[in-house]
Amino acid sequence: MHFSDLCKTSAPHASCSLIHLFVLYKSSTAKTSDQWRNTRQTEPLFSVFQILEVLVQRDREFQELMAVAQSQGKLHEEMQRLEKEVEKRDSDIQQLQKQLKEAEHILATAVYQAKEKLKSIDKARKGSVLSEELIKYAHRISASNAVCAPLNWVPGDPRRPYPTDLEMRSGMLGLMANLPSNGVNGHLPGDALAAGRLPDVLTPHYPWQSSDVSVGMLPPHHGSDLGLEPPGHNKENEEDVENMSTDSSSSSSDSD
C-alpha cells in the first residue's frame, strides 16, 4: 500500500522507478550479504524508503512552489500594467488641475478688471460733465495752436506751439523788463523790439505773410493777421497752453 500510495501521489515515473530500483538494489545485495539476512535487513530498507519518501515529498513541494512562483510572476506583470495605468491617470489629473488653475487665474483677472471698470463707470456718472463745456474747453486750449499746427503751417515757419523768444520779448513781461533801463540789452533786435520796431533787414519775411504787412509790425501772435484766433483769448490761452502742454519736444522744433 505504501508503495502504491507513493506511486500515485508523487510526481511521476521517476519516483516509482527510484523506489523499484532501490528495492531491486537492496534485495540483490541482501541475497549475497550475510548482514542482510538479519532482522536488521528491513531497517536500512525502511530508512531508505523514508529518505525516498521525503525526497519525493520535497520534490513535489518544490514543483508546487515553482508553479505558485510562476503564477505570482504573471500577477506581477498584471500589477505593473495597472501601475502604468495609474501613472497615466495621475498625469491626466495633473494636466486637468493645471488647466483649471489657469482658467481660475484668467477668470479672477477678468472679474477684477470688470469690477475696476464698474467703479470707474460709477465715478464717471457721479462727476459727469456736460459735453458743451468739454467742447468749449477744448476749443480754448487748442485755439493757440498748442495741440495742432495751423492749417497753413509749412516747414520754415517760425511759429511754435510754445511762446517763442520774440513773442516773450514783445509781451507784457518783456516790455516791463525793458522799460526802466534802455540799452541794458545791447542787442539791436532787442532794442528794436523794445522800441516796437524792427529794421527792414531783420524783418522776417515768411511765405505765409500777406504782402501788405507793415515793415515794423511786430508779430506777437502770428495768426492774428489771418484772423484765425478769436480776440481776447491770448493770456488765458497762453496760461491754458502752459498748463496743458509743457512738453517742448514738438516735432516742429527741429524742422529748421
Place this chain on the structure above:
Amino acid sequence: MMATAQTTQEKENEDWSLLPLVHDIIKCMDKDSQDVHQELAKLKSKIQEAREQISNMPGIDCSPQEQQQQLCTLREQVRTKNQLLHKYKGLCMFDVPKAS
C-alpha cells in the same frame, strides 16, 4: 488543445523536478559506472540553475495573499481615478445666471 496544454504544463513541472537526476545517479551507482561523478555534477548544476532562475523571478518578494491584496488595491485606484476624470471632464462648473 486541452491535452496539449496539459502536457506542456506537465513538461514545465517536470523541468523543475530533480528526481530524474537522482534516479540517474542511483542507476549509475547500481551499475558501478564511472559516470556517477558526472551525474552528481549534473544534479549540482541543475540545482544552481534553479536557484538562479528563482532569484530572477519577479513578484516573489511577497506572499500570494499580499500580492492579491496589492492587485485589488491597484484595480480600485484605477477605477476611482477613471471615475474622477470622467466626472470632472464632464462637469460644467460655470452656471450661467438666468437673465432677470
